[in-house]
Amino acid sequence: MTATLQEYRDLFASLPDRAERIQTLIELAKQYKPAERPKPFDERQRVPGCESEVFVWGSQQGGHWTFEFAVENPQGMSAMAMAAVLQSSLDGASADEIRAIPDDVIYEFFGRELSMGKSMGLMGMVQMCKRISQS
Amino acid sequence: MSHVLETQSAAISVQRLVSTAWVAEHLNDPQIILVESNEDPLLYPSGHIPGAHEVDWTRDLNDPLRRDYLDRERFQALMQKLGATDDSLIVFYGDRSNWWAAYALWVFELFGHTRSCLMDGGRLLWAKEGRPMTTKVPQATPSQYVAKPRNDEAIRIFREDVLRRVDAGAKFIDVRSPQEFSGEKLHMEGYPNEGALRGGHIPGAKSIPWATATDPETGTFRATEELQAIYKDFQPDEDVVVYCRIGERSSHTWFALKYLLGYQNVRNYDGSWTEYGNLVGAPIEQGS
Structure with a gap:
């Protein structure tokens, strides 16, 4: 796991109040920068199970990965927040660091009050980054 | 479009699907309670229709332990918090073309509150039309709403x-x-x-x-x-x-x-x- 991701985990651990956590996530969603890639996107880059229609691309140089995200649902705010977290915290990460991300890290950010579909979609974003970095 | 199926009740007739324009015209109608119900927990706090309350399906509509919906006491408390009376028309809207709003409406109907409708197009259409949004959370004057017993027979099946x-x-x-x-x-x-x-x-x-x-x-x-x-x-x-x-x-x-x-x-x-x-x-x- 990267130091930046750990910082996010520490930040959210310090926010036991749901309203504060939500506000922090909204601010993160505003920082999301969509991938600038031609459409239509390659379906192989689509996060399976994500209703917000998220696409992920990864590239690596010298074993250091960077990721780009596109959230096609204009109201997919949680997906945008998650994309912002992953984009910044996995910038320059190694495959081992990415593999070490726990799948359920999303609950540390969003809490347990997520629908099944939303959980699957957000976890799918983490899984997709892992899958790309292991390929 | 002609979705004109209506039911009559004591106060006003209830059309089960209303337009964003209709909602915009009735924002200050005291008989109407706007309820936003989304899958995405970030949406309501980031902006909602002025005066709209949030009903969150995980926290408000589900039993915290069993796989079931809230009981009569919790529904009554929720309606009182919303300031609802028997005559209140609950207008639901939300994300994903109202799929979650329809779910909330269905749960309300288990308790016999049929004075409810959906705002066609949900929050996405409201936002696309450039209509006003706010982050201000309304505080309703609590009501004395008395909920009917939950009746699963008519619209639910096991x-x-x-x-x-x-x-x-x-x-x-x-x-x-x-x-x-x-x-x-x-x-x-x-x-x-x-x-x-x-x-x-x-x-x-x-x-x-x-x-x-x-x-x-x-x-x-x-x-x-x-x-x-x-x-x-x-x-x-x-x-x-x-x-x-x-x-x-x-x-x-x-x-x-x-x-x-x-x-x-x-x-x-x-x-x-x-x-x-x-x-x-x-x-x-x-x-x-």
Whole structure:
């Protein structure tokens, strides 16, 4: 796991109040920068199970990965927040660091009050980054 | 579009589907309570229709322990908090073409509060039209609302009845994706515990994905004639059961059938595939 991701985990651990956590996530969603890639996107880059229609691309140089995200649902705010977290915290990460991300890290950010579909979609974003970095 | 199925009650007539323009005209109507219900927990706090309250399905509508909905006491407390009376018209709207709003409306109806409707197009259409949004959370004056006992009979169905209907060759509408219906896709890859142990559909079910009933551009329901064509294999006087994975997408279809097309006996099987696909010995069909 990267130091930046750990910082996010520490930040959210310090926010036991749901309203504060939500506000922090909204601010993160505003920082999301969509991938600038031609459409239509390659379906192989689509996060399976994500209703917000998220696409992920990864590239690596010298074993250091960077990721780009596109959230096609204009109201997919949680997906945008998650994309912002992953984009910044996995910038320059190694495959081992990415593999070490726990799948359920999303609950540390969003809490347990997520629908099944939303959980699957957000976890799918983490899984997709892992899958790309292991390929 | 002509969705004019109305019911009469003591105060005003209730049209079950209202437009964004209608809501904009009634923002200050004291008989109307706007409720936003979303899947995405970040949406309401980031901005909502002025005066709208949030009803969160995980925190407000579900039993915190058992797989079931809230009981009468909690529903009564929720309605009192919203400032609702028997005459209040609850206007639901939300994300995903109102799929979650329809789910919330369906739960409210379990308690007999039928003075409710959906705002067609949901929050996406409201936002697209450039209508006002606010982050201010309204504080209603608590009411003395007395809730009726929850009655699951009319619009909800449980697994024993579903299995009896399978034996009798009854009709079901499966509103999941075609891949889920065929059994090709159980759930998201890598998360076997989030889905069901078996893939496929209830024998006799027809695949009509929930979003078929909506215009993908606006999120609004399709016109009556189009909906009639979509559900032509099911007659308004027939018993129809709708289901999906947990009963949320099928609430949207339940609403369309019951309130836009006037089907009298449509029930939502909220156990849906996460229950049925895990039942020992239950008959399953696969393929499209």
